[in-house]
Amino acid sequence: MDLSIFSYKFMQNAILAGLLGGVACSLIGVFVVTMNLSFIGVAISHAAFAGALCGAWLGFSPQFGAFLFSLVAAAIIGPLADRGEFNPDTPIGIIFSVTMGLAFMFMGLLPGPKTQALELLWGSILTVSDRDLVLLAIAAVVVLVLVMLFFKEIQAVIFHRQVALAVGIPANLIFYGLLFLTGSVIAASLRTIGGLLIFNLILNPAAAAYQLTYNLRAMFALSVLFGVLSTWLGLFVSYLFDVPSGATIVIFSAVIFIIAASFSPKRRVKKWR
Amino acid sequence: MPSAGDVIIKIEDAVVSYREDVALRGVTLTVRRGELVGIIGPNGAGKTTLLTLVNGLGKLLRGRVEVLGYSLNGGCPDILRKRIGYVPQIQNIDPRMPVNVWEVVMMGRYGRLGLLRRPGSTDRQVVDCMLKLVGMSHLASRPIGHLSGGEQQRVAIARALAQEPDILLLDEPTTGLDRRARVEIMALVNEIHRSRHLTTLMVTHELRTAAEVCDRLVLMKEGRIWIQGKPEEVLREEILDLLYGDEEGICS
Numbered sequence: 090m091d092l093s094i095f096s097y098k099f100m101q102n103a104i105l106a107g108l109l110g111g112v113a114c115s116l117i118g119v120f121v122v123t124m125n126l127s128f129i130g131v132a133i134s135h136a137a138f139a140g141a142l143c144g145a146w147l148g149f150s151p152q153f154g155a156f157l158f159s160l161v162a163a164a165i166i167g168p169l170a171d172r173g174e175f176n177p178d179t180p181i182g183i184i185f186s187v188t189m190g191l192a193f194m195f196m197g198l199l200p201g202p203k204t205q206a207l208e209l210l211w212g213s214i215l216t217v218s219d220r221d222l223v224l225l226a227i228a229a230v231v232v233l234v235l236v237m238l239f240f241k242e243i244q245a246v247i248f249h250r251q252v253a254l255a256v257g258i259p260a261n262l263i264f265y266g267l268l269f270l271t272g273s274v275i276a277a278s279l280r281t282i283g284g285l286l287i288f289n290l291i292l293n294p295a296a297a298a299y300q301l302t303y304n305l306r307a308m309f310a311l312s313v314l315f316g317v318l319s320t321w322l323g324l325f326v327s328y329l330f331d332v333p334s335g336a337t338i339v340i341f342s343a344v345i346f347i348i349a350a351s352f353s354p355k356r357r358v359k360k361w362r
Numbered sequence: 363m364p365s366a367g368d369v370i371i372k373i374e375d376a377v378v379s380y381r382e383d384v385a386l387r388g389v390t391l392t393v394r395r396g397e398l399v400g401i402i403g404p405n406g407a408g409k410t411t412l413l414t415l416v417n418g419l420g421k422l423l424r425g426r427v428e429v430l431g432y433s434l435n436g437g438c439p440d441i442l443r444k445r446i447g448y449v450p451q452i453q454n455i456d457p458r459m460p461v462n463v464w465e466v467v468m469m470g471r472y473g474r475l476g477l478l479r480r481p482g483s484t485d486r487q488v489v490d491c492m493l494k495l496v497g498m499s500h501l502a503s504r505p506i507g508h509l510s511g512g513e514q515q516r517v518a519i520a521r522a523l524a525q526e527p528d529i530l531l532l533d534e535p536t537t538g539l540d541r542r543a544r545v546e547i548m549a550l551v552n553e554i555h556r557s558r559h560l561t562t563l564m565v566t567h568e569l570r571t572a573a574e575v576c577d578r579l580v581l582m583k584e585g586r587i588w589i590q591g592k593p594e595e596v597l598r599e600e601i602l603d604l605l606y607g608d609e610e611g612i613c614s
Binding site for chain 1: 448
């Protein structure tokens with residue numbers, strides 16, 4: 090097997106992007122899975138995609154557009170779901186459909202060929218730039234540091250937000266902080282992983298880790314391991330068979346989830362209780 | 363520092379509304395330090411809302427609330443929440459939740475610790491002590507979602523006590539439990555209240571046991587305090603008939 094490909098700068102960048110994106114997305118995924126925010130995450134991902142296309146259309150940075158739209162989506166969804174005026178699914182569903190509509194509208198408004206739009210949709214880990222890497226590195230480091238600094242508060246909010254609030258933890262601040270962090274990571278990873286695929290990389294590694302442990306620290310560690318493993322294996326197979334890397338990354342993350350779910354000790358709970 | 367007998371909870375003309383539903387309609391209540399007050403009444407009477415007014419989880423529409431000298435009209439300061447232990451109604455906890463019993467009790471220390479500070483040896487000792495107090499030391503490493511309802515309530519009480527609170531709020535701590543667990547939990551509440559010199563407010567449907575352990579009972583109906591007094595004064599058949607309508611009020 091010819092491994093000379095790994096000596097090329099673009100492949101080294103892709104491997105580094107896989108590491109950084111895998112770390113950032115899979116850490117965020119732990120919040121999403123344990124707090125049942127899957128649908129919120131999907132809506133924020135699509136808002137980021139619409140924002141990136143808006144940026145591309147208006148001529149400013151797609152990442153900035155993604156960042157802005159995902160934060161606005163988080164800021165709208167959180168309070169609407171919290172106030173209980175609607176079932177949380179309702180505002181999330183509305184945001185989801187509106188952002189999809191906006192994304193298609195901006196895509197239609199983009200002049201010329203739609204290459205940039207398609208890159209944002211599918212991601213392009215093999216053409217990741219140094220600037221993208223810096224952005225991913227910032228996202229990964231910020232999420233990692235925040236998780237380490239506020240682990241106990243995050244753990245309490247994950248367990249029960251009202252209880253966390255009652256013991257004197259600023260639980261709402263932590264909850265909204267996590268939503269904004271989710272939006273920021275999605276925005277930072279969008280060009281590399283792609284609007285359609287990013288949420289799988291957030292959800293699948295954390296969902297796999299959730300199957301295997303009752304310890305939150307171990308869940309964070311396993312999720313990161315599965316996230317990075319998915320991106321690296323995906324990249325490798327993408328190179329071997331000359332298929333789109335975004336798709337292989339997501340397929341590997343799903344395969345890891347299926348294996349974890351199949352061997353999950355949590356599936357045996359009823360047998361030994 | 364307030365001394366025994368001082369009024370430490372003062373609620374005046376409190377009105378709380380959830381959109382079109384008025385949960386509390388001008389409730390006035392004072393609680394003295396060291397009292398164990400039982401709050402009883404039919405479903406929808408506003409009992410839980412009254413409880414959550416004390417720790418600021420309930421949103422006041424009108425009236426005044428003062429707890430341990432802090433006014434809650436502008437929101438509940440975190441410093442006050444740290445001094446109030448709260449045991450909510452039994453929750454359905456995901457059996458796969460990646461948190462164990464010891465960690466749940468430790469959460470009671472997090473508010474006191476504040477942001478960016480890690481639990482120390484004192485915190486660990488307090489957690490061990492509270493688990494022992496509620497008889498749950500042997501299950502410390504068990505995932506919280508694997509416990510029975512009664513065990514989860516004991517853990518919730520241990521977590522609230524780990525805060526080393528001045529006030530303990532219990533919201534139907536025995537609902538959904540079998541008879542033995544109900545008796546054990548009520549005995550535990552009574553013992554903890556007396557031995558730790560707490561001020562306790564407890565929403566309960568256990569009228570007989572409440573009569574035995576509470577210093578005072580507050581009977582609520584339709585968002586108002588209907589009558590309050592010593593258990594022997596208010597737990598009379600004609601009062602309970604009116605409070606609950608034709609339903610049987612007294613639980614075994």
